Amino acid sequence: SYPPTMTIYDKELPVVTVFGDDTSDLGKPRLVILGSGWGATSLLKDLEPNGYYTVVISPTNYFLFTPLLPEATTGTVEARSLLESIRYICRTPRAHFCEAEAYDVHLKEKVVEVVGEDGRHFLVPYDRLVVAVGAQNNTLGVPGVQEHTRFLKTIADARRLRVELMTNFELAALPTTSELERKRLLSFVIAGGGPTGVEYASELYDFLHEDLINYFPDILEKDVSVTIIQSADHILNTFSMAISAIAEEKLRKHKINVITNARVTEVDSAAITYRKKNVPKGEPNTFVLPFGICLWSTGIGMRDFTRRLVGKLQQQENTRALEVDSRLKLKGDPNIYAIGDCATIENPRMLEIVKERFQKAGMDRLTYQQFQSVIGSIVDQYPQTAVHLSKLRSLFDTYDIDKNNVLDLDEITKLLDDVDKKLTSLPATAQVARQQGAYLARKFNSLAFTPSDLRPVVEQTLPPFYYKHLGNFSYIGEKTAVIDLGEGRTGGGFGVFLLWRGAYLARQVSMRTRVLLAFDWIKSKLFGRDVSR
Ligand code: FAD
Ligand code: MG
Ligand code: MG
Ligand code: MG
Ligand code: MG
Numbered sequence: 001s002y003p004p005t006m007t008i009y010d011k012e013l014p015v016v017t018v019f020g021d022d023t024s025d026l027g028k029p030r031l032v033i034l035g036s037g038w039g040a041t042s043l044l045k046d047l048e049p050n051g052y053y054t055v056v057i058s059p060t061n062y063f064l065f066t067p068l069l070p071e072a073t074t075g076t077v078e079a080r081s082l083l084e085s086i087r088y089i090c091r092t093p094r095a096h097f098c099e100a101e102a103y104d105v106h107l108k109e110k111v112v113e114v115v116g117e118d119g120r121h122f123l124v125p126y127d128r129l130v131v132a133v134g135a136q137n138n139t140l141g142v143p144g145v146q147e148h149t150r151f152l153k154t155i156a157d158a159r160r161l162r163v164e165l166m167t168n169f170e171l172a173a174l175p176t177t178s179e180l181e182r183k184r185l186l187s188f189v190i191a192g193g194g195p196t197g198v199e200y201a202s203e204l205y206d207f208l209h210e211d212l213i214n215y216f217p218d219i220l221e222k223d224v225s226v227t228i229i230q231s232a233d234h235i236l237n238t239f240s241m242a243i244s245a246i247a248e249e250k251l252r253k254h255k256i257n258v259i260t261n262a263r264v265t266e267v268d269s270a271a272i273t274y275r276k277k278n279v280p281k282g283e284p285n286t287f288v289l290p291f292g293i294c295l296w297s298t299g300i301g302m303r304d305f306t307r308r309l310v311g312k313l314q315q316q317e318n319t320r321a322l323e324v325d326s327r328l329k330l331k332g333d334p335n336i337y338a339i340g341d342c343a344t345i346e347n348p349r350m351l352e353i354v355k356e357r358f359q360k361a362g363m364d365r366l367t368y369q370q371f372q373s374v375i376g377s378i379v380d381q382y383p384q385t386a387v388h389l390s391k392l393r394s395l396f397d398t399y400d401i402d403k404n405n406v407l408d409l410d411e412i413t414k415l416l417d418d419v420d421k422k423l424t425s426l427p428a429t430a431q432v433a434r435q436q437g438a439y440l441a442r443k444f445n446s447l448a449f450t451p452s453d454l455r456p457v458v459e460q461t462l463p464p465f466y467y468k469h470l471g472n473f474s475y476i477g478e479k480t481a482v483i484d485l486g487e488g489r490t491g492g493g494f495g496v497f498l499l500w501r502g503a504y505l506a507r508q509v510s511m512r513t514r515v516l517l518a519f520d521w522i523k524s525k526l527f528g529r530d531v532s533r
Pocket of ligand 5: 400401404406407411
């Protein structure tokens with residue numbers, strides 16, 4: 001039982017334990033989930049009722065299907081088709097929803113401090129806490145970004161971009177608008193050449209060529225420009241080189257300017273300033289580009305809530321995300337889990353692990369059998385190492401440099417050092433968040449009826465999280481998409497476009513949004529996109 005109020009930093013705050021009338025699960029362990037995005041929703045979808053008193057806290061009372069946000073900026077799909085009510089998703093696991101923002105966690109008291117839309121703070125106790133609050137846009141500290149650019153992360157962002165796009169076309173079509181001004185209004189500048197930037201550019205191209213051209217006969221193609229500014233030397237640089245090349249070719253064909261090796265240094269209300277890298281001495285390296293709309297999509301950063309939590313735990317050293325172990329438990333607190341964009345799985349320092357074992361056992365060399373068992377136990381604990389630790393026989397032989405059929409300390413050091421260097425963190429994608437949510441659901445389902453004192457022990461016997469890469473898509477315009485399945489397997493074309501749409505239909509959280517999306521696609525195919533504001 002909990003007291004009605006608690007004093008936190010001299011402030012007395014109410015403690016809220018009951019949400020709504022359904023009290024059937026009160027008295028069970030309290031599971032509190034922060035967020036209603038990809039991670040939280042996939043956890044809720046697979047969570048079985050009866051195990052917990054579950055409370056979901058999020059400032060948005062819906063799930064947003066982010067991969068199709070770029071399509072909502074031009075009206076290929078309607079914004080509402082990308083939303084599903086979180087209260088609907090909460091019904092099956094009998095979870096309670098509370099529209100509020102998590103502000104802080106008080107670890108000793110095991111309560112989340114929450115603030116509602118009305119600005120009032122209250123406390124929600126937990127036994128298990130899942131942090132799935134996602135990430136926020138990263139301005140990289142560039143002046144003017146917050147004020148003058150647009151982001152594409154929320155449904156409000158997509159709606160605003162759609163309205164501004166039409167506003168700019170109507171302004172450009174006014175008889176009083178000069179040619180120079182028209183060109184500025186119709187200049188779309190995109191900072192960031194990742195999937196979001198590329199998809200937004202491709203949507204613009206489609207909209208222009210399939211619809212706007214019919215309605216704005218006085219606006220010429222030469223008045224419209226789309227520019228992507230990318231700091232790396234290729235766009236889509238998290239995809240394989242083959243994909244980058246296909247996409248760059250397609251964008252070139254669509255007359256989308258791609259400026260690589262360039263960094264935005266400043267943004268003001270109507271122009272962006274960027275600097276090219278590696279420019280020969282004496283030549284200009286700084287350029288100013290006027291814009292009507294500037295989309296900023298250059299990666300993600302920590303939310304304030306996440307930063308507060310990191311600040312409380314000595315074990316948290318990462319500055320970009322919450323560090324979790326391979327069972328998705330927050331380093332430093334056994335009752336908290338973190339998934340999705342706000343979390344990153346720590347990579348094992350294998351070299352240290354193995355050296356420690358060597359010292360303990362007083363060994364200085366491994367036979368092939370010993371090597372197999374050591375590597376086997378590492379892979380069990382850290383599944384993300386598996387891809388680099390397969391084909392053990394040839395690995396052993398490659399690193400057994402003196403060919404004496406044992407790996408001595410130098411040889412094993414070299415091997416593990418090489419593998420450590422290859423381990424990267426998982427990307428911030430819906431796919432990762434979704435698999436992590438499903439993993440936690442499985443775990444919570446099987447731990448639901450374990451007595452609380454046995455839980456940590458039993459949990460350690462359950463398998464760690466293993467990420468299965470199912471491929472990354474990116475839409476590149478004109479009914480063409482590309483897919484990267486990893487390990488050099490790639491594809492592109494109309495077939496991949498169909499696969500892309502099919503996959504997204506299959507991934508819908510409800511039949512309702514599936515039907516809405518299908519109708520939207522048919523509607524825009526039959527009648528074109530709506531060009532009214
Ligand atoms: P989110 O889905 O962002 O959910 C975070 C949730 O937390 C939201 O409900 C939010 O309201 C809530 N929240 C925020 N602050 C608080 C707080 N203080 N307290 C409580 N709740 C809070 N990934 C892919 O795999 N494929 C794609 O094609 C793809 N396309 C994308 C296109 C766009 C335009 C964008 C923006 C992202 C795309 N992604 C894609 C990435 C994907 O959306 C993210 O990786 C994914 O949403 C991460 O899930 P999450 O649950 O961690 O966070
Ligand atoms: Mg989430
Ligand atoms: Mg979301
Ligand atoms: Mg992550
Ligand atoms: Mg040897």
